[in-house]
Amino acid sequence: MNESITQYKCSICNQLLAPNEGGAINGVWFCDDHLKNQNNLSDIQKTEPKYNYPIQTVGIKDLKFPIYISEKNGGKQHTVADIEVYVSLDGDTKGTHMSRLAIGVQKFSEYQLHKDLMINIAEYIKNKCESRRCQIIYKFPYFISKIAPVSKEPGMIHCDVVFDLISEVDEYLFTVTVTTTTTSLCPCSKEISNNGAHNQRSKVKLSGSVSNGFVLWIEDLVKIAEDCSSCEIYSVLKRPDEKYVTEKAYENPNFVEDMVRSIYDKMIKLPLVDFDIQVANEESIHTHQAFARMKRNKEDVVNYK
Amino acid sequence: MNESITQYKCSICNQLLAPNEGGAINGVWFCDDHLKNQNNLSDIQKTEPKYNYPIQTVGIKDLKFPIYISEKNGGKQHTVADIEVYVSLDGDTKGTHMSRLAIGVQKFSEYQLHKDLMINIAEYIKNKCESRRCQIIYKFPYFISKIAPVSKEPGMIHCDVVFDLISEVDEYLFTVTVTTTTTSLCPCSKEISNNGAHNQRSKVKLSGSVSNGFVLWIEDLVKIAEDCSSCEIYSVLKRPDEKYVTEKAYENPNFVEDMVRSIYDKMIKLPLVDFDIQVANEESIHTHQAFARMKRNKEDVVNYK
């Protein structure tokens, strides 16, 4: 009689297994050698460290995931995020179980990303890791529809967004950072030149922190940046639009200093805990950037990165 | 009687307009100055160039868009792409109408990305730009589910993908490039050391070109890379999984040369026009990388980047 016999291989060393050799865990086969000690794995992380200093920030970064978030107009937008997750670690424990941080992100990956979801992920992870503190950061490109100013041709630009949630025992701080691109035209160049004026891309980076119910929309930060520049940027511009943006920038010249001051004047009116304004003009007449920064924080002290 | 009077401003210079002053285009108001010449814009691009050489590649790059594509298992995946679009330009024309390239991408942005869509976009753009040739490139991160080998805990890794379509008058060439990460363990280090062996991340970059109906799946290129390395990489690994990947890499040591040769042996069996294999090992004992490359192309000649 012909009996078909399934023969297994060790998934580690590829060795063929004799009928009574080895064994399987969750359907994965191992030879005797690679099977041994499988049920008896030490937990080195739980042991005593050599130096028992507490660590405030330990975790993982550069974990990439697809996400989706709500647009201000009610739409839903799919994008991809680079994620960082950190916890605090007490002085008497050698290591964090890093897999629990990745599992925390994975578990909530089907849900729409917003501040409250991040608070929930942080609670889950603080609980799993027995930590007092958890910080979660999502960095992602965000897309905004832009209709060309005269031809009304549809287009799309992107900005770079960071959602940063710090969850402590009884409080949290949520910070939204948006880096977007606008046009700036130099007032000095315009004033002293017979014709023309040099102009360039400005990278405007705006951060605002809240610890309450105020919602700071990405779209609103982009709007502030655009309103304080010489002209907005578009992805599609037909000739009447190109005329428009050229003339508009020429009529609205702005130094990098003018831009941060105008933005400061708008940000100071929002109910924010802290905020930070950075503008870098990629000068078309130099290889270097012109840069200005204004910060306001709780302690009313300006720190430098 | 009280009559409310709407008063308009010039959208360029913000000057208030008197009742009979200025005018609107598509609802956008201009003062007399900024209105003039609006209907009479020259088409500089259409004029004669100073040097009448034809240009094979001219267009736009770093245009970002959300996209979605089909997974091998039939699922649909949302991600974001960096896009390049190029056309050829005849020697008698000064410039390309670049807005038509951005409009082409925008027009098809609601559809699922695949080779046939890219062929359609290229046809549309070739027609609009009166070009003989169009090249379209989409670069995007792509996500692949990875179940931990022993604990079966779900996770996700990403790879970097490029879809590159060159559309000529009567033919096309479509190239898929995937850069993914695996583990490599050094056979020399294992052999000569009492214990352990240095191991590291390998970046494996595989390109394959087709000009017919053959479908080259991202998942299949990732699988080839993983099968030819010391061990796969995962985002979530519990302790039994960490034991598994450590022992598996130790039992399957590979030089960077072994990896490109094994991959070559698999790629040569696929119905590809050209292919290119690059592996960079981020050595854990150096700050430099170990690198190997094997190419095969139509002319059976190896070119160098």
Place this chain on the structure above:
Amino acid sequence: MNESITQYKCSICNQLLAPNEGGAINGVWFCDDHLKNQNNLSDIQKTEPKYNYPIQTVGIKDLKFPIYISEKNGGKQHTVADIEVYVSLDGDTKGTHMSRLAIGVQKFSEYQLHKDLMINIAEYIKNKCESRRCQIIYKFPYFISKIAPVSKEPGMIHCDVVFDLISEVDEYLFTVTVTTTTTSLCPCSKEISNNGAHNQRSKVKLSGSVSNGFVLWIEDLVKIAEDCSSCEIYSVLKRPDEKYVTEKAYENPNFVEDMVRSIYDKMIKLPLVDFDIQVANEESIHTHQAFARMKRNKEDVVNYK
């Protein structure tokens, strides 16, 4: 008789100049049109801004220069720096004269870079710009000779260094940051696996600030990083050396948490105002990094980037 006549062109518009037309400034010729207003340029920067907020940080970044610095052993090392220079700006002045910042760097570019030179550049710039505050940052690669551990074959590795000088009215703060690469081997992987242990590159970033005469050498920060890792990294390793580094890492396993704690224990003993320790392990079994950070600052408060 043949008299050669030199004929000039306008350097702006290339128009040939008639004998009595145009004129030259510093040997540069202009037509009448482009010559006009040359001696009468407004100083827009000096005018009143729309919003009179003071700005603490305004200046230039991404200015590249060749530099040379002293090595701890007395040698002189040439390298290249990315430079940032910022001043503060009072509320009543519209703009900074940015050219004065670039001129300040240029003027001192022949001298050896060290803290005292940076203090001098800052004084020069504060004076020229009538500012109370100046910050100067030099970022550069720095090279360190490394002799292979057994074969004694010479080699060289590099680390990334930042010199950051903040000069206030009566005080300064000087911060040295070094990012170097070492090997780390996972203690958990070693403990639970029959053979081998995953290991990887660690990027160790150490910052220390001083406001007095203490000299913090780049070489000493690199040494601290190496002493607290599983093994040093080399550029040249022959086989006896490869055996050495493989076995040494295997005998000295370290979590990212172990590394920051050991480094903290060394840094806390130095006479530093502030310090900051960041370690990122580029895990060979994941695409993400394991990261830990410990800071100590004047206010004894830990801030997060």
Place this chain on the structure above:
Amino acid sequence: MNESITQYKCSICNQLLAPNEGGAINGVWFCDDHLKNQNNLSDIQKTEPKYNYPIQTVGIKDLKFPIYISEKNGGKQHTVADIEVYVSLDGDTKGTHMSRLAIGVQKFSEYQLHKDLMINIAEYIKNKCESRRCQIIYKFPYFISKIAPVSKEPGMIHCDVVFDLISEVDEYLFTVTVTTTTTSLCPCSKEISNNGAHNQRSKVKLSGSVSNGFVLWIEDLVKIAEDCSSCEIYSVLKRPDEKYVTEKAYENPNFVEDMVRSIYDKMIKLPLVDFDIQVANEESIHTHQAFARMKRNKEDVVNYK
């Protein structure tokens, strides 16, 4: 009498050695365990590979070294290079001895970098590695003095350079690539707008290959790029200079297509084997770039990267 006794530790495991235990190699001490097999290390690289395909490109990349090169005016310039070194490998050998590549670079690191030095390094490495082919690549920033056009204030800009040497059995190909920055001003924007015109940074990347005695100077490639753009870029510009560059760009508008064609017209007159011209305009009115490329190569066929 007191006799001081030196006690040694194993350099691998830090174990204290008893008087007759262990031994030293080149002054490095080992315990008996870590000493064993030291004189008997297998040479795995020399063994037979599983697949005996020859490999054309295998080696190391991202090796950083300080270098110095000659300027066109006879001066000597120090800078730092990222280095790649590759050899070919026959089908019957499992691996390359990568340390020999790093040693080759190290051995010649005291000499001035130029084509002939690279030919010598390649010969040395081909000999050590028994290879038919060697490719060596040095990538480095290069600095060029720029005197401000009207004020004559001195400054400095940098460009990015690649020296690429391919050494075959009886011939070589040496390619110089320079990426430099200039200003471009849009002819269409100027023509259709009442005032002003958008302008931006152009990144111009020029490659030229020679296989004979012709010397292609970095300075000459930068000059070609500048002559074909709307205006040069400077690091220091006082107000008369800013007026100059603004007006000069306005009087010399250029599409990206105009730039590549003008450059082509100059490059075609040089005694080059191959050349490649790429210009990317970082549009101040978009977030994307306008790009054009023209190549000429030996086979008179245009390839795409």
